[in-house]
Amino acid sequence: MRQFLFTAVITACLGATSAQAEAVQGDAAAGEKVFAKCSGCHQVGSGAKHRVGPHLNGIFGMAAGSHEEFRYSKAFQRLGSTGLEWHADTLDAFLENPRAMSRGTRMSFPGVKDADDRANLIAYLRTFSDNPADIPEADPTAQVLDHNLDPAILALVGDREYGEYLSSECTTCHQASGGDSGIPSIVYWPEEDFVIAMHAYKEKVRPNPVMQLVAGRLGDEEIAALAAYFATIED
Amino acid sequence: MDMKRRAFLGAVAASATLAAPMVRAMGGKPRVVVVGGGSGGATAARYIAKDSKGEIDVTLIEPTRTYYTCYFSNLYLGGFKEMDDLGHTYGGLAANHGINVVHDWAVGVDRDAKTVALAGGGSVPYDKLILSPGIDFVDGAVAGWSTASQNKMPHAYKAGSQTELLKAQLEAMPQGGTYAMVAPPNPYRCPPGPYERVSMVAHYLKNNNPTAKIIVADPKPKFSKMALFQEGWNNHYAGMIDWIGDDFGGGNVEVNPDEMTLSIDGEVMNVDVCNVIPAMKAGRIAELAGVTDGNWAPVNAVDMSSKADPDIHVLGDASQQGDMPKSGFSANSQAKVCANAVRGALTGSRVFPAKFSNTCWSLISTNDGVKVGATYEATEEKIAKVDGFISQTGESADVREATYQESEGWYSGIVADMFA
Numbered sequence: 001m002r003q004f005l006f007t008a009v010i011t012a013c014l015g016a017t018s019a020q021a022e023a024v025q026g027d028a029a030a031g032e033k034v035f036a037k038c039s040g041c042h043q044v045g046s047g048a049k050h051r052v053g054p055h056l057n058g059i060f061g062m063a064a065g066s067h068e069e070f071r072y073s074k075a076f077q078r079l080g081s082t083g084l085e086w087h088a089d090t091l092d093a094f095l096e097n098p099r100a101m102s103r104g105t106r107m108s109f110p111g112v113k114d115a116d117d118r119a120n121l122i123a124y125l126r127t128f129s130d131n132p133a134d135i136p137e138a139d140p141t142a143q144v145l146d147h148n149l150d151p152a153i154l155a156l157v158g159d160r161e162y163g164e165y166l167s168s169e170c171t172t173c174h175q176a177s178g179g180d181s182g183i184p185s186i187v188y189w190p191e192e193d194f195v196i197a198m199h200a201y202k203e204k205v206r207p208n209p210v211m212q213l214v215a216g217r218l219g220d221e222e223i224a225a226l227a228a229y230f231a232t233i234e235d
Numbered sequence: 236m237d238m239k240r241r242a243f244l245g246a247v248a249a250s251a252t253l254a255a256p257m258v259r260a261m262g263g264k265p266r267v268v269v270v271g272g273g274s275g276g277a278t279a280a281r282y283i284a285k286d287s288k289g290e291i292d293v294t295l296i297e298p299t300r301t302y303y304t305c306y307f308s309n310l311y312l313g314g315f316k317e318m319d320d321l322g323h324t325y326g327g328l329a330a331n332h333g334i335n336v337v338h339d340w341a342v343g344v345d346r347d348a349k350t351v352a353l354a355g356g357g358s359v360p361y362d363k364l365i366l367s368p369g370i371d372f373v374d375g376a377v378a379g380w381s382t383a384s385q386n387k388m389p390h391a392y393k394a395g396s397q398t399e400l401l402k403a404q405l406e407a408m409p410q411g412g413t414y415a416m417v418a419p420p421n422p423y424r425c426p427p428g429p430y431e432r433v434s435m436v437a438h439y440l441k442n443n444n445p446t447a448k449i450i451v452a453d454p455k456p457k458f459s460k461m462a463l464f465q466e467g468w469n470n471h472y473a474g475m476i477d478w479i480g481d482d483f484g485g486g487n488v489e490v491n492p493d494e495m496t497l498s499i500d501g502e503v504m505n506v507d508v509c510n511v512i513p514a515m516k517a518g519r520i521a522e523l524a525g526v527t528d529g530n531w532a533p534v535n536a537v538d539m540s541s542k543a544d545p546d547i548h549v550l551g552d553a554s555q556q557g558d559m560p561k562s563g564f565s566a567n568s569q570a571k572v573c574a575n576a577v578r579g580a581l582t583g584s585r586v587f588p589a590k591f592s593n594t595c596w597s598l599i600s601t602n603d604g605v606k607v608g609a610t611y612e613a614t615e616e617k618i619a620k621v622d623g624f625i626s627q628t629g630e631s632a633d634v635r636e637a638t639y640q641e642s643e644g645w646y647s648g649i650v651a652d653m654f655a
């Protein structure tokens with residue numbers, strides 16, 4: 001494993017008030033471990049694709065919310081249109097508390113509270129951003145969602161209208177707007193991820209008893225219908 | 236009595252048919268009238284209006300302008316929530332879904348003419364009527380208590396001013412005083428509700444009045460999530476709570492609101508707060524509409540239609556449906572099944588099989604949340620339980636905290652599902 005050190009300039013918070021910047025040495029190898037918190041939703045490295053969250057290659061210098069093929073939340077689109085770009089400081093503030101930066105974000109993730117963890121993580125992400133001086137030929141590091149679902153289940157085409165009806169059971173807890181205040185957002189997921197997650201509850205691979213119960217009585221067609229509906233909820 | 240076709244509440248009867256109707260249906264659109272803008276009614280109105288995209292004219296009749304949720308009202312007693320956190324208004328239903336919200340009481344239903352009479356005069360015609368009026372109390376259920384004494388001995392089982400009153404009384408208790416609760420017999424709104432309340436009251440007292448005592452007189456031999464609550468009471472509030480079940484005379488009570496005394500199995504005691512939660516029945520309008528049989532309104536499980544009238548649906552606490560507990564979650568779940576069926580009947584939209592579910596969270600102490608949940612299906616005879624789960628005793632603090640966080644998420648979810 002190549003040790004990759006990168007000096008990230010971390011500002012405590014965004015905005016003009018935080019004049020003092022504190023320089024933290026991020027350790028990319030340590031950051032790779034922290035990235036385990038992200039890899040359920042994000043891929044990074046060669047061949048990385050958009051999953052629940054956008055892939056994170058080339059994130060440095062990129063305008064927030066600017067992958068055209070990825071469906072961001074409205075809140076996030078707004079953030080990008082205000083001119084926010086991803087750099088060490090903005091990433092640090094975002095990763096500390098995503099909802100503090102974008103209240104309506106669909107990134108249902110509480111944040112990385114430890115400043116060193118964040119610095120390491122940012123150093124790690126930095127290795128996948130274009131910069132002739134320090135691009136390592138990164139191996140794919142993203143953890144592909146683990147599953148062994150029958151491809152026929154993944155291939156089912158969901159009945160969206162049925163999905164809309166079934167979704168009404170879900171929206172008692174999961175907000176249709178994608179808001180998250182204790183229960184994660186499930187809107188605009190790639191259908192495949194959605195189907196895998198639901199089957200993981202159904203098979204009791206994922207532990208939450210509420211979701212095991214909900215998924216437990218859904219048939220394959222019904223899960224496909226829900227995936228189709230939630231993937232395109234506002235269309 | 237039950238089958239009375241025309242029934243109005245006393246004095247307003249005369250004006251009800253005469254005054255110009257305040258609500259008129261638009262051109263030939265089918266008309267749905269929903270009585271009660273709570274967990275069942277607001278959800279049903281919202282789903283019918285939202286999903287029919289203007290094809291159905293929806294009127295919601297609800298007297299209050301702000302709906303205070305009973306859910307989390309115990310957390311308000313415990314100091315975890317403010318009253319404002321519990322209040323929700325109807326602006327979104329009108330603005331986002333074109334629902335005609337009428338702030339008035341429904342005082343009668345004419346099932347032949349298919350109209351609902353309003354206390355303020357006028358009547359509203361319907362093709363389908365949905366009643367979700369919640370609960371009222373059974374007269375004479377607790378000896379010595381009537382709704383006239385609710386300002387001395389509050390029930391706080393409809394949220395709002397009653398909840399604030401109970402909190403004020405709790406705060407005014409003398410050091411070392413006694414908080415008494417008279418718990419209700421089955422079936423009643425929110426099975427774990429009284430015991431979550433005991434927990435939240437204990438939480439408040441532990442921090443503000445640690446020598447105070449809580450006494451619960453209960454007509455039941457056991458109650459919802461009993462092992463979980465008792466474990467929690469031992470862990471957090473040891474020695475503070477005395478629960479007297481039916482075996483020890485907890486069902487044999489009498490209160491005297493003027494003297495502030497409570498008698499349990501013949502033994503009279505002075506109490507500082509007496510929270511009387513009497514036996515319950517369907518909200519009165521269900522009885523006036525002639526759809527009740529005994530205390531509740533029997534319904535068909537597939538679409539929540541009344542067994543007495545196919546054009547009336549009864550949701551939530553007022554309905555007698557089978558295995559689901561009377562909860563906000565259940566009412567919301569039933570409302571969606573009903574909305575799908577009503578839309579199908581009126582516009583020919585697709586009708587899907589009925590599915591119901593419920594989860595009830597309770598908070599025992601800071602970050603100590605527990606839950607119980609189940610799924611249900613419609614059978615010929617009733618809503619029948621399919622499968623369920625309950626939190627375990629001895630769970631780790633992390634699990635309990637995550638459970639509490641879920642309940643916060645659920646609260647935001649359900650109120651958006653009702654009012655957004």
Ligand SMILES: Cc1cc2nc3c(=O)[nH]c(=O)nc-3n(C[C@H](O)[C@H](O)[C@H](O)COP(=O)(O)OP(=O)(O)OC[C@H]3O[C@@H](n4cnc5c(N)ncnc54)[C@H](O)[C@@H]3O)c2cc1C
Nearest residue numbers: 271273274275305306341368369425551552562563564566
């Ligand atoms: C302390 C407490 C805690 C609770 N905690 C939970 C919980 O954690 N989770 C949960 O799921 N449930 C909980 N519940 C239960 C939940 O509040 C009820 O089960 C739920 O609100 C029932 O919905 P509903 O539509 O039947 O009645 P409600 O929500 O009570 O709505 C009835 C509405 O009808 C209106 N109304 C009545 N009569 C008329 C009339 N004649 N004309 C017009 N309008 C009328 C009323 O003003 C009211 O707004 C709790 C209840 C209590 C008391």
